[in-house]
Amino acid sequence: MGLTVDRYRELEQPQALRRKDVVLMATVTSFEELEHPTKSELRQFAELFAPLFNASSDEARRQAVAALSRSAHVPSAVAFFIASQPIAVSAPFLIHSPCLDDETLVTIARTQGGEHARTIVQRENLSTTVVDALVGLRHARSVAKSVTKPAAKHAAATPALSEAAPELAEAAESEGRHLREEALRTQIKQLAAHLSRPSSDRLGLRTITTVQEALLVRFARGREADSFATTLADTLSASRWLAERIMLDISGHQLATTLKGLGAGLEESLFILERFYSHLREIIGDVCRSQILWDTLDAEECAARIEAWRRADQYTYATPVQKPDAAEPVVRTSASQRPKLRAVR
Structure with missing residues (x-):
């Protein structure tokens, strides 16, 4: 008799659905208790979560998401x-x-629409990168509201101050106006920076061109490994040997690192990876292995890794200038003597 109406409704649910809700919450709770989860535990949780989530009720999904929102x-x-x-x-x-x-916040804002973008605005300490992206997506009004939130709180306190002391109220109103003006100036500067900044500006980082990206996609579509390696070497301004070594990493990690470090597009990069490395097409939950691999990589670290590879490559394949009377002759390896790159299956 002490059961609530919600409890009665819960009992009316199919037994299998309630069981899956319990399994989902138990999985989330167990994961929350891991202070320092290992790679194996993270991978296991990633494989289990999506199927359990999709099979559970809306209420269980909301509870699971609310719990995970606190996890780091x-x-x-x-x-x-x-x-x-x-x-x-x-x-x-x-x-x-x-x-x-x-990067994830900007991607979500671009792909999921206005409601998600307006919700992202409510995060504390939004970076300039995310703010600029939201401005570019014409969510400036929502961004302005988040930027001026301190000023709004200050203005909301003004009526109480006016009852206590008119002089304090006037000072508070002046300060609130100043904050709103500063917020507006900041918003205008951010918008101007966004509009004036070229899309190809990667702060001096080596960046793939549109033509090079299109060629890589074309050769990947036909699984033309030799042509792909030649284009990749040209893109890196490095030897063909370095491009071949990158492609011969059968995990696909080195090619993914290269594409992300060069600023290649997400869709194009995932297509290339899945064409050359078939295991990256495997679906885990609702996400491809290629997407999981891509998300684990940091763009700046990838760019730094590429430059380290290029320096080593230049050191290895730089041909020293020798005098005619040198004790030993210069030995060069012809292209026909190098191992031929095979298409990665």
């Missing part, structure tokens, strides 16, 4: 999966999760 160890694939859910489910995660980096 949510795998990137799971974080992207949750952030892409309908806003009624994903809102707490978008606002509070420390596992959403700038």
Whole structure:
């Protein structure tokens, strides 16, 4: 007799559905208790979460997402999966999760629409990168509201101050006006910076051109490994040997590192990786292995790795200028003597 109406409704649910809800919450709770999860535990959680989530009720989904929004160890694939859910489910995660980096937030705002973008605005300490992206997506009004939030709170306190002391109220109103003006100036500067900054500006980093990217996609589509390696070497301004070594990494990690470090597009990069490395097409939950691999890479670290490879490559293949009377002759390896690159299966 002490059961609530909600409890009665819960009992009316099919037994299998309630069991899956329990399994989902038990999985999330167990993951929360891991202070420092290992790579194996993170991978296992990523593989289990999506199927359990999809099979559970809406209420269980909301509870699971709310719990994970406090965790600092949510795998990137799971974080992207949750952030892409309908806003009624994903809102707490978008606002509070420390596992959403700038790149993921911008991607979610671009692909999921206005509701997700307006929710992202509610995060504390939004970076300039995310703010600029939201401005570019014409969510400036929402961004302006978040920027001027301190001023709004200050203005809301003015009536109480006016009752206590008119002089304090006047000072508070003046300060609130000043804050609003500063927020507006900041917003205008951000908008101007966004409009004036060229899309190809990667702060001096080596960047793939549109033509090079199109050629890589074309050769990947036909699985033309030799032509792909030649184009990749040209893109890196490096030897063909370095391009071949990158492609011969059967995990696909080195090619993914190269593409991300060069600033290649997401869709094009995933297509290339899946064409040359078939295991990256495998679906884990609702996410391809190629996407999981891509999300684990940091763009700046990838760019630094590329430059390290290029320096080593230049050192290895630089041909020293020798005098005619040198004690030993210069030995050069012809192209026919190098191992031929085979198409990666």
